Amino acid sequence: MRRGLTTLPALALLVSLSLCSATLSADTTAPAGKTVTTPLYTVKDGNKVDANTLAGWKTWRAMACDRCHGPTQEGLVGPSLIEAFKTITKEKFHNQLMKGSPEKGMPPFATSDMINKNWEYLYGYLKGRSDGNILPGHLYPIDDSSANTNAK
Amino acid sequence: MKYERSSILFGAAMLALAGYAGTASAQTDLERAMSSSSNWASQAGDYANHRYSQLKQINASNVGQLQVAWTMSTGVLRGHEGSPIVIGDTMYVHSPFPNNVYAVNLKDQSFKWKYEPKQDTDVVPVMCCDTVNRGLAFGDGKIFLQQADTTLVALDANTGKVVWTAKNGDPKKGETNTNAPHVFKDKVLTGISGGEFGVRGRVVAYDIKTGKQVWKGYSTGPDNEMLFDPAKTMTWTDGKMAPVGKDSSLKTWQGDQWKIGGGTTWGWYSYDPKLNLVYYGSGNPSTWNPAQRPGDNKWSMTIFARDLDTGVAKWVYQMTPHDEWDYDGVNEVILLDTTVNGKQVPALAHFDRNGFGYTLNRATGELLVAEKYDPKVNWATKVDMKTGRPLVDKKYSPQTTGPDVNVKGICPAALGSKDQQPASYDVKSGLIMVPTNHVCMTYEPFQVEYTAGQPYVGATLTMFPAPESHGGMGNFIAWDPGKGKIVWSKPERFSVWSGALTTAGDIVFYGTLEGYVKAVSTKDGSELWKFKTPSGIIGNVFTYQYDGKQFVGVYSGIGGWAGIGMAAGLTKDTDGLGAVGGYKDLAKFTTLGGSLFVFSLPGSSATKTASR
Numbered sequence: 001m002r003r004g005l006t007t008l009p010a011l012a013l014l015v016s017l018s019l020c021s022a023t024l025s026a027d028t029t030a031p032a033g034k035t036v037t038t039p040l041y042t043v044k045d046g047n048k049v050d051a052n053t054l055a056g057w058k059t060w061r062a063m064a065c066d067r068c069h070g071p072t073q074e075g076l077v078g079p080s081l082i083e084a085f086k087t088i089t090k091e092k093f094h095n096q097l098m099k100g101s102p103e104k105g106m107p108p109f110a111t112s113d114m115i116n117k118n119w120e121y122l123y124g125y126l127k128g129r130s131d132g133n134i135l136p137g138h139l140y141p142i143d144d145s146s147a148n149t150n151a152k
Numbered sequence: 153m154k155y156e157r158s159s160i161l162f163g164a165a166m167l168a169l170a171g172y173a174g175t176a177s178a179q180t181d182l183e184r185a186m187s188s189s190s191n192w193a194s195q196a197g198d199y200a201n202h203r204y205s206q207l208k209q210i211n212a213s214n215v216g217q218l219q220v221a222w223t224m225s226t227g228v229l230r231g232h233e234g235s236p237i238v239i240g241d242t243m244y245v246h247s248p249f250p251n252n253v254y255a256v257n258l259k260d261q262s263f264k265w266k267y268e269p270k271q272d273t274d275v276v277p278v279m280c281c282d283t284v285n286r287g288l289a290f291g292d293g294k295i296f297l298q299q300a301d302t303t304l305v306a307l308d309a310n311t312g313k314v315v316w317t318a319k320n321g322d323p324k325k326g327e328t329n330t331n332a333p334h335v336f337k338d339k340v341l342t343g344i345s346g347g348e349f350g351v352r353g354r355v356v357a358y359d360i361k362t363g364k365q366v367w368k369g370y371s372t373g374p375d376n377e378m379l380f381d382p383a384k385t386m387t388w389t390d391g392k393m394a395p396v397g398k399d400s401s402l403k404t405w406q407g408d409q410w411k412i413g414g415g416t417t418w419g420w421y422s423y424d425p426k427l428n429l430v431y432y433g434s435g436n437p438s439t440w441n442p443a444q445r446p447g448d449n450k451w452s453m454t455i456f457a458r459d460l461d462t463g464v465a466k467w468v469y470q471m472t473p474h475d476e477w478d479y480d481g482v483n484e485v486i487l488l489d490t491t492v493n494g495k496q497v498p499a500l501a502h503f504d505r506n507g508f509g510y511t512l513n514r515a516t517g518e519l520l521v522a523e524k525y526d527p528k529v530n531w532a533t534k535v536d537m538k539t540g541r542p543l544v545d546k547k548y549s550p551q552t553t554g555p556d557v558n559v560k561g562i563c564p565a566a567l568g569s570k571d572q573q574p575a576s577y578d579v580k581s582g583l584i585m586v587p588t589n590h591v592c593m594t595y596e597p598f599q600v601e602y603t604a605g606q607p608y609v610g611a612t613l614t615m616f617p618a619p620e621s622h623g624g625m626g627n628f629i630a631w632d633p634g635k636g637k638i639v640w641s642k643p644e645r646f647s648v649w650s651g652a653l654t655t656a657g658d659i660v661f662y663g664t665l666e667g668y669v670k671a672v673s674t675k676d677g678s679e680l681w682k683f684k685t686p687s688g689i690i691g692n693v694f695t696y697q698y699d700g701k702q703f704v705g706v707y708s709g710i711g712g713w714a715g716i717g718m719a720a721g722l723t724k725d726t727d728g729l730g731a732v733g734g735y736k737d738l739a740k741f742t743t744l745g746g747s748l749f750v751f752s753l754p755g756s757s758a759t760k761t762a763s764r
Contacts, residue, residue, distance in 0.1 A: 062600050064348070064607035071614060077282065100277060107277030112606050138558065138596070 036133045040124035046135040048142045049128075056125030057139045059118040068105060072136035073129050077105060085130030093123050182291040182335050185239050190697040192238040195287050195332045196574065197694070200487035201422040203576035204654050205695045209702035210753060211657030215671045215681045221703060221752040222261055226252065229744040231690055231711020233572070234287025234332055235651070236748065238696040239309070244290070245748060248711065249276060249283035249300045255312060258698045265312030271301045275323040278349060278605065282711040284330050284690075286420075286572070291335030292360045298333045298342050306340070306363060316363035320344060320356055325604050327351050329418070336423040336430060336460055339366060343417030343432070347480065350412035350438040350608040353452070355421075355430075357463060367463030371415030371434040371451050372401045378451070379463045386467040388519045388540040396468065404447040404473075412602050413445070414438035415452035419482030420574050422500075427515055429457045429466060431487070431500060435480035441597035441610030442551040448473035453481040455502060455510075457517060467517030471504045473541060476550045477531060477595060478566035478611070479506035484574045485514075490582060490634040492520045501633040503575055503586055505568025506542065508535055511633045523636030525629065526569040526588060528618040531562055550597045550611070558596040565593035565615040567647070574692060575631075576652035576660060578674050583639055584631045585660040585674065587648035590618045591625050628652075628662060630677065642677040646738060649712060651692025653704070661704060663689025666741040669706050669749065687745025688738065705750040710742055 035044040041053040049057070060066070068078030075081070088096075097119055100108035109115040115122070128134035185193035189206040196203050210218065226232065230248040236256075237244050242264060243256040250271055255264040276283055279300060289296040294315055295307045302321035307314060320342055321327030326349020333342045339357045347353070353371035358364065369379040378401060386393040387400075401410060415434040422431045434456065437449035453472040458465050472479045486501045492511060500514040507529030511521035522535035531549070532542035546552045548562045567589055575586040593615045600610035617625045626644035631637070650663030659671045659680060665688040671681040688710030695704045 058598075061598060061612060062607075062610075064609040066612065067348075067607070067609070071612065102277055103273040105276045105283075107606075109606070112603050114601065114603075138556075 038128075038131075038133075041128045041134070042142065043128055043134050044142050046133070047138065048140050049125075049134065050142055052121040053125050053128065053134070054139055054141055055118045056121030056123070059114050059122045060125060062114055063109065063112065073126065081126050082130045085126050090120070090123050094119060097122075180291060180337060181293060185290065191240070192235070192694045192696045193290055194237065194335065195234060195289070195692070196420060196422070196484075199336065199423040199425065201420055201484045201574065201577075202486065202488070202579065203574060203652060203692070204579050206656045207695055207697055207702045208655060208657035209697070210655070210659070210695075210704060212659050212673055212680060214753060215657070215659050217753055218671070218681050218683070218704070218751045219754055220683070221750045223750065224254075224256065224261065224748045226254075226707075226709070226746045226748065228252070228709075228746045230709065230746065231282040231284040232707035232709030232746060233284040233330075233690050233692070233712060235692040235694040235707065236705065237288055237290055238694070238698075239290055241698065242309075243696075244288050244295050244309075246285055246288050246297065247746065248285050248709075249279070251285050251297060251299045253288065253295065253297055253307065253312070255295075255309075267297070267305075267307055267312045269297070269299055269303075269305065271299055271303075272323070275301045275328055278323055278326045278346070279328050279330070284712055286330060286332040289333045289335045289340065291340070292338075294360070296333040296335065296340055298329045298331060300328050300330070302327055302329050302344070304333060304340065304342050304358065304363070318358055318363045318365065321346075321351070325349065325351065326606075326608075331418040332420070334421045334423075335360065336421075337425070339460060341421055341430065343419075345416050345418045347414040347416045347435045347438055348440075348607055348609050349605065350414065350602050351416055352411060352413060353415035353417045353434050355417050355432060355456075355458070355463075357460070369456070369458060369463045369465065371417065371454065371456075372405070372410040372413045372449075374402060375399065378465065379458065380465050385465045386517055388469055388517065391538045393467065393516055393518055401450045404450040406446050409445050412438055412608065413449060413452065415454070417482065419572060420484035422485050422487050423460065424487055424514060427498075428460050429514070430460050431455065431457055431485040431514065433481035433483060433485065433502065433504075435482045436475050436478045439600050439602075439608050439610035440478055441555060441600060442474060442476040443555050443597065444599060444610065446474075449475065453479065455481065455485060455500075455512070457514065469510075469512060469517055469519065469540065471508070471510065471542075472506050474551065476544075476597075477506070477562060479504065479568055481505070483568070483570060483572065486575065486577050486584065487514055488577055488582075488633065492634050499633065501577075501584055501631075503570045503584075503588075503631075505564070505571060506531070507564045507569035508532075508542070509586075509631055509633070509636060511636065521633065521636040525586065525631055525638060526564065526590060526618075526627065528563045528590065528592065528621060529569060531564075550595050555597050555599055558594050560594045561592060561619070562595055563592040563618055564589060565591040566595070566613055567591065567615070571649065573649050573690070574651040576654040578630075578654040578660065580656065580658070581630075581674060582632075582634070583674070584633055585652045585654050585662075586629045586631050587650060587652050587662050588627045588629055589625065589647040590621060590627050590643075591615050591647060592618050626664075628672070628677065630674070640677045642672065642679075649688075649690040650706070653693035653695060655695060661693040661706075663691065663693065663706050663708075665689070665710060665738055667708060667710075667745075669693065669751075683749075683751070685745070685749050686742075686747060688742045701752055703750050703752050705748060707748055709746040710738070710744060
């Protein structure tokens with residue numbers, strides 16, 4: 001398995017998001033003890049995140065997006081978001097989320113308070129997953145010292 | 153009452169002619185059609201959910217020669233559950249969404265008519281677990297289609313013209329249909345899906361002639377809406393049957409939660425004409441986060457016995473009070489007479505998602521047997537036969553550990569030791585042939601808010617093959633319903649998600665997710681024949697006789713919950729996080745499809761020469 005993340009210094013990740021997306025695979029390994037900060041999210045050890053990104057992940061979970069896009073965002077009956085988030089803009093994402101694509105099975109989420117409140121954080125979370133900086137699965141607050149013991 | 157119950161019970165046996173356009177008599181046209189094994193006139197072949205055929209031209213000694221007679225594409229590449237039905241010289245074929253119907257002339261496989269409904273695609277996103285449809289029903293000269301968008305349509309069996317329609321729900325609230333409609337006597341019964349959207353489950357009975365609603369019985373809520381008589385509706389209580397009492401559902405929910413409490417009704421129903429009782433199971437309580445809905449959540453996860461004419465519940469039995477695992481109780485109820493502790497009983501058998509095989513007295517509702525039909529089941533040590541309640545192992549209880557804790561190693565997984573794939577009753581041996589799942593899970597519940605029409609799930613889970621076993625994700629088993637014991641068990645690589653068919657030829661057929669249709673011996677499960685179809689099989693095997701020749705058929709088209717991972721390229725191992733766990737291996741064996749396969753023995757046949 002490629003370990004793209006471990007071979008790159010964390011600083012490089014700050015330089016350019018698009019560069020990151022292009023060069024990193026959606027690896028399931030992330031560096032321990034490292035913090036990655038981008039304008040969209042901050043993640044430490046791959047599974048401890050800032051409050052907004054945590055809200056994004058909780059929205060992902062509550063809306064049961066995994067039922068179509070898979071628990072690791074790699075796609076099931078719905079497309080892989082790891083791939084989609086290499087290119088999708090925030091505006092296009094917002095549009096897709098609110099209107100849906102019913103004929104393809106994507107529901108419109110415009111009536112969900114949680115989506116209306118957190119959609120930008122959801123964008124950040126999924127971008128972090130696509131970048132390979134955020135691990136799949138449960139996330140924890142960045143200042144939560146119990147995270148390591150609870151982690152899978 | 154219009155029909156004499158005693159006279160329609162078994163009817164005149166084995167009519168030589170398969171025509172259904174007979175004159176009115178004590179028997180309905182459906183009952184007359186079902187009494188001839190040339191037909192496959194209802195989804196289970198009969199009212200009792202036996203899935204058994206008296207045909208034996210194809211039998212244990214010659215099934216090895218079985219070959220393809222003809223095939224047909226449904227034109228839809230999604231999960232194909234259920235089976236066609238056959239009445240006389242016509243086969244009625246259905247498809248997943250958009251739910252097309254084809255009336256096929258068995259003489260030359262030409263289409264007598266087609267029905268292609270126009271449904272709003274908004275229904276697709278609110279369907280759980282693929283856009284499956286479990287098939288059609290026949291009765292009163294009509295073919296009944298339960299569309300995904302909750303419209304029940306009655307079509308003229310000869311012309312395909314719409315006779316009447318009825319609307320059973322609202323997709324904007326997440327209400328959809330996947331179940332087959334069921335014709336019992338002079339009524340058509342249907343249910344509702346949407347347990348993952350907080351839908352309130354119910355069964356509705358319509359007048360077969362007009363489509364007018366006769367009764368509607370909810371799974372949860374006030375007694376009058378559930379059609380419960382607090383003094384006469386009975387349930388198993390401290391080792392005997394006792395009235396459920398007033399507000400038996402309301403008392404087991406916090407506040408108004410029963411209104412969005414699930415208990416949906418998308419399984420295979422059965423009917424006992426002598427008792428005039430309809431049997432079906434209700435699904436999971438919503439949400440999947442148990443901490444959010446304290447109480448037993450009655451009557452989710454329950455077998456109902458209702459009077460066909462009034463809908464009033466005669467008795468109920470809740471398999472999994474306060475569900476913590478999504479062990480829907482919708483699986484089919486099979487009506488059979490068996491011997492329990494030396495006594496002959498009018499019984500029903502039910503293989504619950506929770507991994508227990510139940511035998512109850514179908515007349516009274518008494519609990520007789522409750523034993524594990526997969527030895528790996530661990531969430532409960534056993535069912536207390538006095539209280540009828542499972543003894544839950546706290547180690548595997550998401551309620552005990554609470555939200556945001558990942559509970560590991562729960563067996564079975566949420567899709568159950570068996571899901572909707574119906575079992576088959578071998579009338580000869582008295583054993584039941586059961587397609588099963590051999591899958592375990594991790595389960596992490598979390599807090600969710602309800603919004604109409606939005607997912608209301610509240611748990612993340614992953615699935616994997618049962619550990620320390622044969623490594624596969626399924627078994628095909630023979631079960632003794634009187635003793636509650638596995639007689640033989642045949643391991644399978646994947647879940648057996650296909651409905652079984654047993655015949656008087658001492659063989660049982662089923663399909664596999666890799667796409668094999670198999671025939672095995674009812675005596676020991678030894679494999680006698682198999683054939684690889686283009687796609688995984690989640691449909692139910694059926695049989696019929698036309699022009700003196702026996703045919704066996706099944707849909708090939710993977711999808712549904714087990715196959716849902718097929719549509720995308722899952723190639724990566726996910727470090728135990730599971731994706732669809734072991735199911736992703738399926739991509740090595742099969743891909744999406746949508747076709748019907750029909751098999752027969754070699755030799756001359758009118759269907760081949762198109763001449764009679």
